[in-house]
Amino acid sequence: MNESEKDASLKELIQKPTHAIYRWLGDRIFMTVVVLLGSAIIMLAFGMAWVLYGEGSQALREFGFFQFLSGRTWDPAVQLQFGTWPFLFGTLVTSIIALAISLFPAIAVAVVSAEYAPKWLSNIIDNLVQLIAAVPSVVIGIWGIFVLAPWMRDAVYMPIFMWADVNDPGLLPILGSPIGYGMTTATIVLSLMIIPYTTALTKDAIESVPKEQREAARALGATRWEVIRMAVLPYARGGILAGAILSLGRAIGETMAVAMLIGNKNTLPFSIFGAGATMPSVIVNEFREAVESLHLSSLMLIGFYLFILALVVNLAAAYITRKYSITAGKVV
Amino acid sequence: MMENLTKEKSLTSIIDTSSEFQFNGVKSTASDMKIRMETKNLTVMYGKSTGIKDVSIPIYDNKVTALIGPSGCGKTTFLRALNRMHDMTRIAKVTGEVLLDNKNIYDEDVNPVIIRRKIGMVFQKPTPFPTMSIYDNVVAGLKLVGIRKKSLLQDVCEKALTQAALFDEVKDRLNDSGVSLSGGQQQRLSIARALAVEPEVLLMDEPTSSLDPQATTRIEELIHTLKNDVTIIIITHNMQQAARVSDKTAFFYVGDLVEMGDTRNIFTKPKEKKTEEYLTGRFG
Numbered sequence: 001m002n003e004s005e006k007d008a009s010l011k012e013l014i015q016k017p018t019h020a021i022y023r024w025l026g027d028r029i030f031m032t033v034v035v036l037l038g039s040a041i042i043m044l045a046f047g048m049a050w051v052l053y054g055e056g057s058q059a060l061r062e063f064g065f066f067q068f069l070s071g072r073t074w075d076p077a078v079q080l081q082f083g084t085w086p087f088l089f090g091t092l093v094t095s096i097i098a099l100a101i102s103l104f105p106a107i108a109v110a111v112v113s114a115e116y117a118p119k120w121l122s123n124i125i126d127n128l129v130q131l132i133a134a135v136p137s138v139v140i141g142i143w144g145i146f147v148l149a150p151w152m153r154d155a156v157y158m159p160i161f162m163w164a165d166v167n168d169p170g171l172l173p174i175l176g177s178p179i180g181y182g183m184t185t186a187t188i189v190l191s192l193m194i195i196p197y198t199t200a201l202t203k204d205a206i207e208s209v210p211k212e213q214r215e216a217a218r219a220l221g222a223t224r225w226e227v228i229r230m231a232v233l234p235y236a237r238g239g240i241l242a243g244a245i246l247s248l249g250r251a252i253g254e255t256m257a258v259a260m261l262i263g264n265k266n267t268l269p270f271s272i273f274g275a276g277a278t279m280p281s282v283i284v285n286e287f288r289e290a291v292e293s294l295h296l297s298s299l300m301l302i303g304f305y306l307f308i309l310a311l312v313v314n315l316a317a318a319y320i321t322r323k324y325s326i327t328a329g330k331v332v
Numbered sequence: 333m334m335e336n337l338t339k340e341k342s343l344t345s346i347i348d349t350s351s352e353f354q355f356n357g358v359k360s361t362a363s364d365m366k367i368r369m370e371t372k373n374l375t376v377m378y379g380k381s382t383g384i385k386d387v388s389i390p391i392y393d394n395k396v397t398a399l400i401g402p403s404g405c406g407k408t409t410f411l412r413a414l415n416r417m418h419d420m421t422r423i424a425k426v427t428g429e430v431l432l433d434n435k436n437i438y439d440e441d442v443n444p445v446i447i448r449r450k451i452g453m454v455f456q457k458p459t460p461f462p463t464m465s466i467y468d469n470v471v472a473g474l475k476l477v478g479i480r481k482k483s484l485l486q487d488v489c490e491k492a493l494t495q496a497a498l499f500d501e502v503k504d505r506l507n508d509s510g511v512s513l514s515g516g517q518q519q520r521l522s523i524a525r526a527l528a529v530e531p532e533v534l535l536m537d538e539p540t541s542s543l544d545p546q547a548t549t550r551i552e553e554l555i556h557t558l559k560n561d562v563t564i565i566i567i568t569h570n571m572q573q574a575a576r577v578s579d580k581t582a583f584f585y586v587g588d589l590v591e592m593g594d595t596r597n598i599f600t601k602p603k604e605k606k607t608e609e610y611l612t613g614r615f616g
Contacts, residue, residue, distance in 0.1 A: 215417065216459035216522070220473040220529060221449035230472060234463035326462045 049307050056301030058294060068301060074266045076286065082298035084279065084305065086268045091278040091309075093270075094183060094258065095251030098190035103244055106198035107233075113199075114206040115228055126203070133196035141260035144189045145181075149261060152188070153180030157273045176274025179263070183276040186262035190254055194247035201246060205239020206232055238325030245317035252309055255280035279306050368393040368563045369414065369533060374428035376409050376418060383409035383424070387589045389582055391533070396555060396564045398578035398595065400571065402610065405584040407567045411535050414565065415451035416444040432533070449477070452531030452562075456538045458518030460510030460525075467506040469521055473529035488528050495561075496524035497554050516547025523554065527562075534558070536566040540573065552577050571611060575599050583607045 053060075059082060063071060071083015113125045157178030164171040176182060209232050217231035233240070263275025264285055270276035277285075279302050290296040369391035376383035384406035391397050399407040409418075416437060418424040429436045437447045460469050470489045471479075479485060489506070493499035498520040502513070510521055519539060526534060536555075540548040555564055555577045568574050574581055575595060582592035583606070591604045602608045 212455055212457055212459045213461065214420075215453075216455065216461070216525075217472075218417065218420065219415065219448055219453035219455075220476060220525065221445050222476055223445050226476055230476070231461060234461065237463065 049304065052300050052304035052307055056297055056304045058297035059301045060297075062294060062297075068298070069305065072268055074282070076290070076292065076295040076298075080292060080294055082294065084298075084302050086266060086270070087277050087279040087282050087302065088305070089268065090183070090262070090270060090276045091252055091280070094187045094190055094262070094276075094278060095248055095254075098187050098194060098251045099244060099248050101187070102191035102195045102247065103198060106195045106243070106247070107202050107240060109195070110199045110202035110206060111228060111233075114203050115224070115232070129196045129199050132193065137193065137254060137257040138260070140189060140193060141257035144185065144257060144261045148189065149180035149185050152185050153178055157184075161273070174271055176271025178273045179275075181261055181263040182272075182274045183262060183270055184273055186258045186276070186278075189257050189261055190251050193254060193257060194250050197247040197250055198240070198243040201243030202236065202240045205236035205243075208239070209235045235326055238321050241324055242317055242321040245313060245320060249310060249313045249317070252313065253280060253306065255284050259284045279309075365395075366393040367391070368433070370429075370431040370434075371410075371414075372429040372431065374410070374413055374426070374430060376406075376413050377425045377427075378421075379423045382587050384413070384584070384587045384589075386428070387584075388428075389589060389592050391563060391565060392580060393563055394559055394561075395579040396559050396566060396577050397580040397582065398574040399565065399567045399582050399584060400569075400574050400610075401584035401590075403569075404586075406587045407584050408537055409587075410584065411453075411537055411565060411567055414533070414535055415448050415453055417448075417453070419444055449473070449529055450531055451533040451535060452526035452529065453535045454519075454523050454526050454537065454539050456541050458515060458522050458542070460513070460518050460521050462509065462511045464510055465507045466502050466510050466513070466521060469510040470524050470528050472525060477529075492524040492528035493521075495527050495554075495558065496520045497550055498524055514547075516543045516550065519543060519547065519551065520554070523551070527558070531562060533563045533565065536564065538567050538569060541569065548573070571599075583610065585610070 059068060063082060068082065068084055069088065070085050071081070072085050073079065073081045073083050074086060075081045109125065109129060113122045113129075117125060157175075157180065161172070161175055161178045164175055213231040213235055214227050217227040222230055258278055259281035262277060262281055264277050264281060265275035266277055266282065283299050283302055286295070287299055290299055367390045370389070371391075372388050374387045375385045387406075387410060399410060401407050412418055413426055414430055416426075418426050426438060430438060432447070432450065435442070437444075437451075460466075461472065464472065467489055468475075470492050471485045474485060474488060490499060490503075493502065498517060501517060502508075502521075505512075510518065513521060519542070523539070540551050543551065552573065555566065558564060559579075566574075566577065568577075578595045580592065581595040581598040583590045583598065583602075583604075585606055590606050591598065591602065593603075598607065599611060602611065
């Protein structure tokens with residue numbers, strides 16, 4: 001076969017009409033499958049929200065949207081009165097404080113791993129941090145119950161409580177009973193659990209800072225830390241914020257470890273050391289015993305509110321990330 | 333004979349296209365040729381491959397030295413060795429000496445941070461810090477050394493921006509973001525930022541390669557004014573630019589310094605055949 005014959009037969013193969021039909025059909029099938037699968041996920045999310053809303057509608061009719069949100073009484077036994085304010089308050093306080101506690105250590109870990117540690121050490125750090133995220137929360141919960149909570153009680157809460165008892169008894173109700181299980185213990189465990197999310201996103205953001213930015217700072221006579229402060233962290237702020245908000249979302253939704261450690265008290269006021277509850281913790285604690293349909297409906301409605309809260313947090317994350325991200329040297 | 337003629341011709345054409353300040357300031361009297369920096373057997377290795385080897389050249393005070401040569405010939409490697417930018421590249425190894433006022437900047441007792449304050453750098457691409465305003469960009473280097481006095485910072489900012497021929501364009505919007513400027517303005521902002529810390533030597537790595545002709549002219553004019561205050565070393569791929577702005581030219585080829593001398597001489601009667609071939613466009 002000479003060259004021109006080769007060309008001719010190749011051309012024939014390429015332009016063979018049956019191929020065109022197969023390819024057209026393949027395109028259609030592929031597109032249909034992808035669209036079905038993709039939309040199924042979206043439908044599933046909406047479906048879940050719809051079911052929660054439907055099941056919660058009894059409570060919604062009984063108490064009203066905002067009254068349920070701001071109601072301070074949660075009494076499934078006697079009055080059958082349900083309001084979710086204590087749990088909303090518990091959720092917001094524990095997750096926001098957990099974020100505040102974890103933010104700087106999480107960023108610090110990312111900076112060490114990305115900027116200071118040699119490659120092998122950085123790998124170890126990353127894997128250990130990811131391990132925290134991989135450990136089932138019930139395992140962290142049981143560690144909290146048997147190790148952290150007793151230690152916090154003996155080493156932290158009791159001494160403070162005793163000191164307050166002698167010096168300023170007025171503080172005692174604010175501090176609450178130092179049994180070890182309560183808001184503070186749950187918050188500390190939460191802050192530990194959300195570190196991996198902030199760290200991972202911060203590290204990604206730090207590593208995507210262009211070399212030119214670092215060198216520009218270096219060339220101005222910046223030390224290593226000054227380069228990070230002046231060129232790296234500001235450039236990475238979008239990723240850091242996204243990580244922080246993702247962590248907040250995780251903290252709001254975290255259920256098992258919190259339910260195991262927070263002490264589960266359904267009435268305000270919560271105290272600093274004392275027991276409290278969050279929206280997820282009350283659901284997981286009460287769904288088995290919810291014999292009254294209004295009680296079950298109220299729990300479903302809490303689930304619906306959690307769904308909305310998660311949606312708001314995600315939207316805020318998307319907005320803030322877009323607002324503060326920097327790509328290719330431009331502030332977007 | 334024929335070859336000589338074509339050479340003559342093309343070299344003249346290079347020089348003819350240069351602007352009014354061609355070869356300006358070359359007063360090759362021995363008295364005003366003070367050596368500011370000097371490299372001695374400077375070699376940079378990247379692992380096992382050689383970046384530059386055994387480069388020994390003088391850099392004269394208040395002169396513009398151009399580094400020319402084809403891509404990958406080691407110009408940038410050489411330039412970055414002059415303010416210890418290779419320190420951050422783990423595989424890069426620098427041997428030999430770089431003397432600044434007769435002191436080797438690679439000596440044990442020298443702090444690279446101090447060296448980089450004395451030897452500023454402008455990069456190929458403009459590098460304003462995107463989260464900072466124009467003003468904050470310019471004074472960034474001063475804030476690093478702990479200067480907080482507002483009146484002083486404002487004075488320096490105005491002076492540096494004026495030196496960089498940018499002040500008039502931005503004086504009403506110093507608080508705007510540095511990246512709101514055009515590419516050419518951003519590059520002049522980068523230059524102003526480098527000038528604000530009053531460097532003694534300014535390294536410029538193809539400062540006009542991403543700019544349009546107008547912005548390029550502005551920066552060339554700027555280099556021309558600046559050399560009264562600073563010693564400038566500039567990398568350029570543009571022969572006309574080298575001819576226009578520099579007093580001395582060094583030609584690099586695959587990691588070697590081929591020759592260095594007065595720009596006028598390099599362009600009109602190069603000693604080495606390689607230089608001549610490069611300048612007449614036979615390779616590179």
